[in-house]
Amino acid sequence: MRTSIATVCLAGGLVEKLHACAAAGFDGVEIMDADLIAAHESPEEIRALCARLGLSIDMFQPFRDLEGVDEPTFARNLRRAEAKLDVMERLGADLLLVCSNAGTATVDDDEVAARQLAALADLAAPRGIRLAYEALAWGRYVDDPLHAYRIVRLADRPNLGTCLDSFHVLSRGHDPRVIEEIDGDAIFFVQLSDAPALDMDVLSWSRHHRLFPGEGAFPLTDFVSSLVRTGYAGPLSLEVFNDTFRQTDVVRTAAHARRSLTWLEDRAAAADGRSEGRIVGPQPARGVDFVEIGGADLAEVERILEQLGFAFAGRHRSKPVRLWTAGAARIIVNEQRREREPGLTGLGLTVDDAAAAFARARALGAPQVYRRTYLGEQDLPAVAAPDGTEVFWSDRPEEASWIGEFVGGVEAPGALSGVIDHINLGYRWHEFDEAVLFAGAVLSLSTESASDVPGPGGLVRSQVMRTEDGVLRVPINLAPPTAAAPARHVAIRCDDAIAAARAARAAGLPFLPIPDNYYDDLEARFGDMVEPGLLAELRELGLFYDREEDGEFLHFYAPVTGDVFVEVVERRGGYDGYGASNAPVRLAAQRLAQA
Amino acid sequence: MRTSIATVCLAGGLVEKLHACAAAGFDGVEIMDADLIAAHESPEEIRALCARLGLSIDMFQPFRDLEGVDEPTFARNLRRAEAKLDVMERLGADLLLVCSNAGTATVDDDEVAARQLAALADLAAPRGIRLAYEALAWGRYVDDPLHAYRIVRLADRPNLGTCLDSFHVLSRGHDPRVIEEIDGDAIFFVQLSDAPALDMDVLSWSRHHRLFPGEGAFPLTDFVSSLVRTGYAGPLSLEVFNDTFRQTDVVRTAAHARRSLTWLEDRAAAADGRSEGRIVGPQPARGVDFVEIGGADLAEVERILEQLGFAFAGRHRSKPVRLWTAGAARIIVNEQRREREPGLTGLGLTVDDAAAAFARARALGAPQVYRRTYLGEQDLPAVAAPDGTEVFWSDRPEEASWIGEFVGGVEAPGALSGVIDHINLGYRWHEFDEAVLFAGAVLSLSTESASDVPGPGGLVRSQVMRTEDGVLRVPINLAPPTAAAPARHVAIRCDDAIAAARAARAAGLPFLPIPDNYYDDLEARFGDMVEPGLLAELRELGLFYDREEDGEFLHFYAPVTGDVFVEVVERRGGYDGYGASNAPVRLAAQRLAQA
Incomplete structure (x- = not known):
């Protein structure tokens, strides 16, 4: 499925955000009006930048509180909306998000809501713009995805559909399967976020605690499976805000966001037995091959290992690296890491297929780690975790592994074995x-x-x-x-x-x-x-x-x-x-x- | 009223905490067992330290989940409790907190709970130890202060009373006046904390979001007023935990905690028309006398003020300080603050009685700020806010104030007036x-x-x-x-x-x-x-x-x-x-x- 991300997920200015989204490999973006308003680039310039970066502008989110209001208020809302349709034409965006009214609604009548949405849809149609109506979990009268869908059907406009947001569906405790009652053609857009299981008011939960898929407790795999069953063919987009994401580097967050979507799509496809959307399957660890402690000076670490009863198992043939063992527990002491204090810098895992484990990690956006190896040495495939910790995989039996590259160790086992x-x-x-x-x-x-x-x-x-x-x-x-x-x-x-x-x-x-x-x-x-x-x-x-x-x-x-x-x-x-x-x-x- | 604070309110080791509590002027402490367990000092040493510091040990909080259990479980609980009575004797603590069972209770029967509390009370009595039974808001069967009180009365032991915690009472939405139904003699201890108005599960709210009185939204003044009406004569103690307090210096947090109690007691006494517990009354600002911008080099600040239309109103007769005015708005530019970048370092307020404002601030634990003044200069009383910002008060009419100490200013007003x-x-x-x-x-x-x-x-x-x-x-x-x-x-x-x-x-x-x-x-x-x-x-x-x-x-x-x-x-x-x-x-x- 195509992937998209709301600009509100990232820190910084709009131009920086767009560059980061493109670098992370997203197909498109949802642009939040607030990001555009704070940008010095004109809508035309943003449009051109997106085109150059290969990003489609999948949705534009410019206002709240359109429908469910009296006629004079609606006339004002329509005027404001029309100005935003102008901006969309300049941006080249053709899908407008309309959230259910959570602030100013005074008319609890689906007919009125449908008529008002239809009026905006009719204004947008000649411009080739479509509307996606979304039920906010705290919408005043419309807070349920099926309710929003009923209003969309009542309005009956070809350019009016619904937008589903996993947070608004799942935070209300709905079974994800409820969305299967919606015709996939009527789903114009889908936003995804995860969240921790918290028992608190839904607005604060949404504002401060959304997470990327795979970080929280929502049944997002089921949500995507149900979505696929509706026949939805649009993008999966991330809309995540919380108190931490903006603290990190925009490029790193975008890459991380992209990883969460790859993982989610893979999980959902695996659960459904589909091949589309799959990446190389997981390679669960069969054992811990080693832990690496790195640093400029590891004499104290080695003294402690010796006192603990580790056996010195040799120095590496070609690098300032030494191996200590306590039975099957192996600790590599690596003084190549000159720039830092002693720390836990890497771990090696035994898997059935190291190449597959590595390929999966690469597909999930983890950068490859290169270590210099020489003829006859085992070249362990490795990636860096987001914080820089290196992860290595090995699928060789012990006797054929990198362990043989260490020479000069003592023969006798140490006092500690484990x-x-x-x-x-x-x-x-x-x-x-x-x-x-x-x-x-x-x-x-x-x-x-x-x-x-x-x-x-x-x-x-x-x-x-x-x-x-x-x-x-x-x-x-x-x-x-x-x-x-x-x-x-x-x-x-x-x-x-x-x-x-x-x-x-x-x-x-x-x-x-x-x-x-x-x-x-x-x-x-x-x-x-x-x-x-x-x-x-x-x-x-x-x-x-x-x-x-x-x-x-x-x-x-x-x-x-x-x-x-x-x-x-x-x-x-x-x-x-x-x-x-x-x-x-x-x-x-x-x-x-x-x- | 006497003041106390739970050691769990502060960061660091127990000895550091006790020193900070004494320095802040608390009369006593509640010791949390976890703090004692992690300390290298014996209970006897802690007792001696508290005595030397002039701190009474007002309560000891060593375990959870005593009552409302089957007899074999209760026998084990009693064994554990007895070991803690030994610790209390060594500590010289004579009040034991027993929280209502929130984890292991299986018997929902007040008679059983009362009998089990009475059994522990009878064990404690010969040692001169009293018990305070407290209803946790998430207690399994007992979550209401009046329910805990009923059980205490049922148990009918002279050394068994109740402990009230404002969080557990107010988080459940109880009117603070409910506590007036409790006989003050049966209230053995009172713990206070404030909290923001949050709509979330009460356990997370309590663990992560408690605040010191005056920082949150609880009606604590009413709570203390009701407490006074019960005839309670014990200490007011703070029990506050959240995600931020441990991040700050223990001495600063203790001083801050003490301020919150002084403020609360003053507020409650004022509301009730009592003189006991009052400090000098508040002096609300009648105007802003000045704002001070301090820093090593303020040339750029002054250029900006000039461009904004401020008028240069003179240099101070004896200090590298200059005054800029825009009508009644005064900004002091102070280059005595050599150690820092330009910043907003102080503010001056006009009040009816500057000495009273200063005395109140001092009573609330704000440190006095000394500035060198010379003969004929106005000596504004001042304190430092917790972050170092200085607050000055003046009650003189403008023509008699410090303004006259600035000389050489331009006569003409600037373009800006406000x-x-x-x-x-x-x-x-x-x-x-x-x-x-x-x-x-x-x-x-x-x-x-x-x-x-x-x-x-x-x-x-x-x-x-x-x-x-x-x-x-x-x-x-x-x-x-x-x-x-x-x-x-x-x-x-x-x-x-x-x-x-x-x-x-x-x-x-x-x-x-x-x-x-x-x-x-x-x-x-x-x-x-x-x-x-x-x-x-x-x-x-x-x-x-x-x-x-x-x-x-x-x-x-x-x-x-x-x-x-x-x-x-x-x-x-x-x-x-x-x-x-x-x-x-x-x-x-x-x-x-x-x-």
Whole structure:
């Protein structure tokens, strides 16, 4: 389907927005009048620019509150509308959005609304302009898509149709299938936005919390499937406004927006068994191949890995890169990243088909990452996530993989053996939603649960994304608005966290100082439930503990270096969480350790 | 009344929080268990610190979900509660908060709840510990303060009372007077928070949007008046959490919190005609004495003032400070502020009693500002607002005021003559609420209206505060979370903005470039309503225009210097707004001019 985006989705001036939309690969745009009014370019100049950029102007949105009013008011509205038809002719736009009256309507009569819409349609027809009438969820008399459609049919003009907006349909709790009652030919335009599940008044929800498809909780795949069944053949357009999107670079937001549409169309086509609209299918992770810590000087990181019981598995044959392993858990230490403090800069995933995983990511607009490889080295396909984190895919068996490129490692295994349990990614406030969409669309992870963790500097929102089987778990942490991104970490899961902690202490690892009050609280909460002596042992060693009905969680943290650290965890029984209740204590202890 | 604050209101570690509470002048604190658990100091050490700081520990809040459960669950809950009674003895805290069960309750029976509360009360009694039972607004079976009170009476224990929280009472839409049905002796504790009027689920509203008294829309004055009528004699305590307070310095937040309680107690006492709790009464502004623009180099500011038609009214006898006037509008240009770019750094207000205005501000915790004055100079009393803006008061007639200290000005008036219409203050995201409280409590302004203005970098929230008569109008603009504070401006109201614009153009003032599209839109909206030729004149001169039913607004902007600029406005008829609909165009034009 053709793709379009409302200029109101982006920050900046109209000309910048149009360039960004074209660069992101949109076919067309909806122009919001407010953007045109603030622009110094004439409508003719905007028209010419769009033509040069290969963007169609799919819709123009110039006013509110046309219909459902008394005749003198309508005469004034018509005068205003006519002036906007002039602008549309200058712009070369042929579709006018008319939203149901939410402000000034005083006449609750479908006949009147239809007659007034018909009058404007008749004015527009000789100019070759069509009208799309849309029910706003907070329209005074018309707030339902089928109601708007009834009025359109009543008006009975060939150049009058309806516009559907997923927000206005789904925020009212309608089943998306209701739109199948509308004749596809009568749907002149479709606007899409997602939104988080919030229980609040619909106008504020709409104004402040819309999201791009794949970032929220709306059943948009079903919506698009139903839309396809109506026979609708027009563009899918994004109309998203919220409190964060304008904070980011316009080019980045446009690319991100385009990704959300590609993902949505693919999902809907897959659900319906259609091939049109599909991209290369998802390649869910079968395992975590490695995590990369990058930075200019990683001596401290390597000392910590050694103290944790990682084994040094060799240096790369041709690059300043070293490999450390703890059983099947591999951490690459990459000193090629000269420009930065130590950080979690990349992850490698094992998939069935690495080329397909890469092709999907490229189709979803992720930029390719080039790394210099030499003859005989494995060339892992890789892309950059929106925040720059690099994602690599491998489909070779271990014995044939890049691992063989590392030489000079010790033979003996280290004291720690395990797998990578989860990779915790911290983002700044305005990067969170795009990280969620990237993880869903490119990494094929699903959203698990979200929680708010009170840290010493504000609430940290944590959204877990994972494969169903738990092979790849990515808790995504969102910083408070004015804070830096939270430090990231990689958690190694082993069979015996107590033994691992003892060994690490013996090797000199500095542990986070955990207050006695924390252990007193553990006694109060769990003293009668845990095996005797366990809590004393946790206190002695400085381990964290959590417990759910079906299991237990033991964990501890190595010191933060740059903005990355390593956690060691043990899951007992069916414990499936991440020790979120301990996060405030951990955050306070890290703050103290870094002060 | 005694004042207290929950440690959860503040950022940082427990020890920092306690120091900040003491510095702000609170009498006591409520300690949240999570703060204690994350602290490295033992309960005994915290107790000793509070004693040294002169803070009583008024309440301890260690767990949730005690009552309304089956007997085996209750036995476990009691075990956990007993461990917390041990902690309270170590802390020296004698009041335990028990919130109504919102998570695990399965037994909807007041008798059971009462019996279980009584059991804990009996355990606590020998230790000299009392219990305060509070109805959470989202409690499973108990969500109403009178219901909690009925259960307390049913349990009938001398050491069991109730805790009232204004949020839980007022968020449910209860009339504050319902609490007068509770015997004051049975009210063991009172927690206060304000909140904006939002239509959303009460749990999210409570978690993310609580405010300090005076920042929101709750009838807290009535709440406190009703509370006084019950005979309650305990402390007023603040329990406020939201997404911004933790972003600010703990000392500043504590001082701000304390101000909110002083203001609230004063308001309630004034409403009830009590003298206890009063501070010096408000001194509403009778006029704007001056606005000060400060900075290291203000040559450009002065050139602009001259081009605008201000008259140079002299240099200060002893300081690098100059005065410019446009009729009754006075702008002081102060180059003593060497450390900064040009900005709106101060304002002077005319009041009936400057000493009283100053004393009130000091009682509300605003720090005094000292300026060096010499013999024969007027020593204006002044304080600093939380963001550093200085506020001066004067009660002398003009001929006896500081104005006489400026010498060497030109005799002839400038081309511009008017008064200061409004002073627009921009704040960063996390400074907004405290700015609103400061303007309300210290400047005695009331909240008028709020609107969201889409700027090129995000939504700018604008909250107008003013005196009833409009002598002092202060629109407060809130930046999007990741943005800098919006530029501030002072608007001069004159009788003929067109003439003022012509004169300023003739004098060489660079005008903001306003797009033709803007004037085309004015034609569309108002072409049939305005006097002939007006719109053409606006277009020619580059003026903005707005219109309401009862009047018109003409305005234009001088260039931004540093982060301050001057606006010239003309109000025709009863127009009472600020041209908010033009703000997006103005913001885009300013962005362009500064690019």
